[in-house]
Amino acid sequence: MALSIFDLFKIGVGPSSSHTVGPMVAANRFLGELKDRGLLSQVEGLRAHLFGSLAMTGLGHATDTAVIMGLHGETPGEVDARQIPGLLSEVERTGTLQLAGEVPVSFLKADHLLFHHGESLPKHPNGLRFEALDSAGIIFYSNVYYSVGGGFVLSCEEADATGRDLTASPVTVPYPFHDTHSLLQQAEDHGLTIAELVLANEKAFRSEEDTQLGLARLWRTMDECIRLGCEATGTLPGGLNIPRRANQLYRELCQQPERGLRDQLTVMDWINLYAMAVNEQNAAGARVVTAPTNGAAGVIPAVLAYYDRFVPNSSSHGINTFLATAAAIGMLYKRNASISAAEVGCQGEIGVACSMAAGALCAVLGGSNRQIENAAEIGMEHNLGLTCDPIAGLVQVPCIERNTMGAVKAVNAARLALRGTGDHHVSLDAVIKTMHQTGLDMQAKYKETATGGLAVNTVAC
Structure with a gap:
């Protein structure tokens, strides 16, 4: 398992790699999982839950903004920071979020972006959970992610795979080193x-x-x-x-x-x-x-x-x-x-x-x-x-x-x-x-x- 230079150095937006870049990446991953399962078009509602440090300092670190932008389909390396205020205002004005930029879902920050102060998920202090809801408000797909620093993100399954460095690539390099x-x-x-x-x-x-x-x-x-x-x-x-x-x-x-x-x-x-x-x-x-x-x-x-x-x-x-x-x-x-x-x-x-x-x-x-x-x-x-x-x-x-x-x-x-x-x-x-x-x-x-x-x-x- 190897890391690349470009795993350590990523182009993104401020103010925090763990609280802004990571949650945006996690939201992107959740969208990708919905698409891969053919579920994206079935989403009628969505909730995002923030735990641990993401909840405690999330507002100051723009985690709420990152989650909304990620669910909109924006990525840290490509998002135009100048366009973010306008997109946020549109979501607030309409009460609707364009999931992946194409599927409109009802979204009110007070109801759908929840900060669980004083609660932590077990694998890392920076935890978040996304839930996709059907028309009856029933959760039909959910996953947990951990923003483990520097914009690296692990799913719950990956974090459970103890002993494996899942932030690294399976690529075999000519000169491997571990310390x-x-x-x-x-x-x-x-x-x-x-x-x-x-x-x-x-x-x-x-x-x-x-x-x-x-x-x-x-x-x-x-x-x-x-x-x-x-x-x-x-x-x-x-x-x-x-x-x-x-x-x-x-x-x-x-x-x-x-x-x-x-x-x-x-x-x-x-x-x-x-x-x-x-x-x-x-x-x-x-x-x-x-x-x-x-x-x-x-x-x-x-x-x-x-x-x-x-x-x-x-x-x-x-x-x-x-x-x-x-x-x-x-x-x-x-x-x-x-x-x-x-x-x-x-x-x-x-x-x-x-x-x-x-x-x-x-x-x-x-x-x-x-x-x-x-x-x-x-x-x-x-x-x-x-x-x-x-x-x-x-x-x-x-x-x-x-x-x-x-x-x-x-x-x-x-x-x-x-x-x-x-x-x-x-x-x-x-x-x-x-x-x-x-x-x-x-x-x-x-x-x-x-x-x-x-x-x-x-x-x-």
């Missing part, structure tokens, strides 16, 4: 860098040309998100009235370029800007790259933009190396721990993104495979225990600034590793295991429920 030790051993045995190994494995999924085009599209989307975030002004939606800050910071940096000559840490301001721009876009529900989640979507683009703009001799080849290396590290976390804040706290999002970015930057700066592992380990080791306690359930405070912290920490981790020999006391495998154990020990109120931490100690309005 850091096997990854480094495969690379050493075949004389490959981590990026070369991952890119060789990608050939089992698609042609080399398609992989290159896909990587270029990922970076183009990240870069565009930075640009749009730097241009945007106003206040973020959701009720906290958080002003956008990236535009002001961008204008200050452009108006005073000589500051960079006096203050060598000005580059840090640019990294902060890139991360802030992306996550303000994410908070506004715009198009972002899940990297590996939406809540942490600014870390990797910010560090990659730092490489692209500030590192001498940066290149498109280096960008591909960066993304492939980051993906390899992300695969290790996805397989052996979690990238879901609802399961392990924000260490599974910002922590993982920081680890991925640190290893990737180390790679493009000339680090060896062992130094890359060291950088990734440092990136996570100093994010252990990071909680997820968003104020008002919105992916804004502390999430936006937290991305800037993760990006700067990743740069520092890469530089620390490059100053070393690659030998280090704590392995990446050990820190991944520790992160997972820490997340399991963490109280639920610190895992994307908005019932602890900053969410209860800060006035939300």
Whole structure:
């Protein structure tokens, strides 16, 4: 069972991969199951039930919007975020939802989209159930899904198949690995860098040309998100009235370029800007790259933009190396721990993104495979225990600034590793295991429920 680069990096919309992208994917899957069984035309009514973290912070994370859009037939990678408000208004005005864009069913949010606060399904904190109803209001088809982080979705049947990594593809790759030790051993045995190994494995999924085009599209989307975030002004939606800050910071940096000559840490301001721009876009529900989640979507683009703009001799080849290396590290976390804040706290999002970015930057700066592992380990080791306690359930405070912290920490981790020999006391495998154990020990109120931490100690309005 193998993961692809494009499993870790997906193009979607904000503000959350687990609460927005995942539920939209789940709704798409439910529609697909109805179509495959020839049942879609028989649907007269429909109910969606949200449980656990999806219920507790679903409104702040736009889960209701994602479910409605998914049932309408929209997909995360293709939906035009600008059209969403109009579609939602039409559903509210008419009390009708066009299921898959073709079958009209009665739909009132209060009656058909139900938030089960304080209730969880057994397999994961992010659970949802869809029910198709006939003309008598009787359920004739239903299924349960789990949004397990990063836009990955498992059906109830898949989640029950314990011991199998059903988020991975059955494709057989030439250089399989399941942990850091096997990854480094495969690379050493075949004389490959981590990026070369991952890119060789990608050939089992698609042609080399398609992989290159896909990587270029990922970076183009990240870069565009930075640009749009730097241009945007106003206040973020959701009720906290958080002003956008990236535009002001961008204008200050452009108006005073000589500051960079006096203050060598000005580059840090640019990294902060890139991360802030992306996550303000994410908070506004715009198009972002899940990297590996939406809540942490600014870390990797910010560090990659730092490489692209500030590192001498940066290149498109280096960008591909960066993304492939980051993906390899992300695969290790996805397989052996979690990238879901609802399961392990924000260490599974910002922590993982920081680890991925640190290893990737180390790679493009000339680090060896062992130094890359060291950088990734440092990136996570100093994010252990990071909680997820968003104020008002919105992916804004502390999430936006937290991305800037993760990006700067990743740069520092890469530089620390490059100053070393690659030998280090704590392995990446050990820190991944520790992160997972820490997340399991963490109280639920610190895992994307908005019932602890900053969410209860800060006035939300």
